[in-house]
Amino acid sequence: MSREHILHRIRTAIGRSAGQPPGVAPPVRIRVPSDDATLSVAARVSARVSTMLARVEALAGKTYSAATPDDARAFIAAAIAGKTAVASNAPFLAECGISNLPGVRTGIADREQLRECCSTVDIGITSADYALADTGTLVMLSSPREARLISLLPPAHIAVVPRERILSGLDELFSILPKAAELTSSMVLITGPSRTADIEQILVRGVHGPGEITVVAVG
Amino acid sequence: MSAVFDKKIHQTLADANLQLAIYTATGRLKDKRTESVAADALPDYQELRTQANALKKHAIENLDYYLEEFERNVEAHGGKVVYCKDSTEVSDFVLGLAKERGVSLIVKSKSMTSEEVDLNERLEHHGLEAVETDLGEYILQLGRERPYHIVAPALHKTRFDVAAIFEKELHVAYETVPEKLSQIARGVLRQKFLDAGIGITGANFLVADSGAVVLVENEGNARLTTTAPRIHIAIAGIEKVIPRAQDLAVFLKLLARSATGQALSVYTSFLSGPRRASEIDGPDEFYVVLLDNGRTKLLPSRAKRQSLYCIRCAACLNTCPVYRKIGGHSFPWVYSGPIGAIITPQFMGVSYEPALPFASSLCGACAEVCPVKIDIPQVLLDLRSDVKKAETREKKNRLEKLSYRMFAWMMTHPRVYAWAGWIARHGPVLNIGPVRAWTSQRDLPPIPRQSFRDIWSRR
């Protein structure tokens, strides 16, 4: 069996025996930057939101900072006017009244229906489990509340994120979520719209994933 | 060097358009990388490199342990691990599964490992349609070419080249605007994603404590490849394993910056197993092929096993003054650039292309930019010694061996050395190989009548 053959070759080459415990691993290196302690909690959260949105814009994404869920709802209503959209089953979208906006399909739990819908609509609307401020990244875990295809097949993606979900960066993500695999089969970090520079290094957006991304921070 | 190698180098150097394309493209990637790891952008850069090197060293030195841990965790999440010792076993596995499940269309995202095992050729030979979905790889597949660069496979192609390929193979109107070309590809490939029965990817990292495959990309084709079809197969070299998910806090900070100068690539997917019961979409079946294909040959040498630390960022290609002149197709195997130069002789044997480790000025720019601190120049020096030892054994380098023996003898007999120097400087310029090679490209230095020791002795 190739398994035994390969493992045996490895052990022989590196001088280990079957069942031998590993040597001591280098310690985990996670450095969560501390926020400016002179600011109030509210100010710190505000600073994170600003940084997050600025990074998204630097990647040619669109952003909106909504003061309230109603504010977010109004913004999205305007953004999707005249277009077709599908919204994920995220409770936060329902709380904001976004999932039941006219023209928005939601509540899809069947894979085939979802695929059919996502292949034809103009916009996919999701929430996000987390966002990373320093890179302008959305963190999406696949679940009954968030299907994978909604942020992937439609040519535009709008993500509505409660501001408490915005983390400082990768380090904070891996420190609070050391084993995403226990929760989901798919955790995707989304940083800007789909792009390629495969032809003469010229940047083209929206190759396979959405070419337009909008991040709405709420609260 | 072999005539083939020599010819390919010469042809590339003689093609002015190609020279410009390679130099400009790699220059851009090189400059973007430099900017993204500068002190004001990533102050911890050097420390992260040191840590990444330590993590890879540890993983490789305990490789069997981490592969088994990875396997247990993949299976715990409902996936399956298949160990394959060579390309035949990989294609046999894929073909077998495709047949069992009645699959005739496969979509693939960019994977150098699958290039390494000639997977597409084998699948096509057996009547399967295997479509590359990364734009650069798709262009090459249509044009029936090998990748030119580890990260930017179609780096050598102009928009006119692409227009011609699309016109011929896709029967569309001749179109040179890159955005429009991308839209054409997107249109064709969309349906392929939705119709395919199997999605095949590589893996940037295999995470042992999570049984997870990490995929890093910008287009979204890897996400589609691993979401739309019912079956996902990830093919990865055994050296891709890292101990913990948290180690990604180190590696992800280095990979995209080193490759393209991005803080993070657009999509980073962390996939463990088929979709969970309550998830709405995702594959029903999840396989990880752990490929040897010669990697175990690189393990025994303590000095050379660092070649397996590579995370395939291609920073070494972009910075290498040799690669930037001779390009990817001059190299004899699928992996090009400095990393290709050190792993090819180790995988294929030093006689595969004995000149390969010598095609370097040992400038060390590669080692300076390698995020996992592989000492590429040192490995090249070790391989040079291996080549000469093999040639000496096979008696292929008699004349050269003799001349270095004479060199050593002369250099331990100072008066002979001084006398030989005098003769060389006062005699006619010998029309021997090395002199002709030198003067083919540049002028000889003015030859002084007195050596330093002559002048010194007259003080």
Next chain:
Amino acid sequence: MGKRVSLFVTCLGDQLFPNAGMAVVEVLERLGYAVDFPKDQTCCGQPAYNSGYREEARTVARHFLKTFESSEHIVVPSGSCTSMIGHHFADLFRKEPETLARVEALSRRVFEFSTFLTEVANVDDVGARFDGIVTFHDGCHGLRELHIREAPRRLLAHVRGLELREMQPAEECCGFGGTFSVKFAELSGAMARTKLEAIVQTGASAVVSLDSSCLMQIQGALSRAGSKVRTMHLAEVLASR
């Protein structure tokens, strides 16, 4: 007592670039050093090592050890030779602990010329004068193995009348690489010509470097291109008055 240094002029320096070696002597004597030249010196063995002939390289390295073992300080007008001695001798004698110990003791006393001036002699200003615009070429071994970047620039900054202009892109290999220059001649030539573009862009009338090997490559390419730009070893600039 007194300040003594031994000069390892290198095989290339001895046979083809004696003026650079004499300039090193001049600068060191100006600074009050007594310079000796161990007559048995020949080569550091790098050509054999780089070509994969380790046994032959070891033979030459042992001769170097013998010749220089009793020297207090050894100055070398070459980054690549210094790096061979300081870094790669240890690799050659990994399996010979006694020789390795001698190598390690010796390596601590071997200095590339500009490093010696700035770190051992502790001078930045050697009282030189050179009118002209120059550009500095960082030889790869000196730059990346010995981490020499500041020392030559500090020394040049104190040369009266000299204007230093940096190349863009900087730190690119000139394409010499020892036997690489003849084994892969066309490629080496192409790399040299790219280097030339950067040099010419600076408008400098001279290229300065720590390594005569790089200068030989660059000068050969400049001359073939019909350029009036000249090459000078750092020592020659520092010896100018």
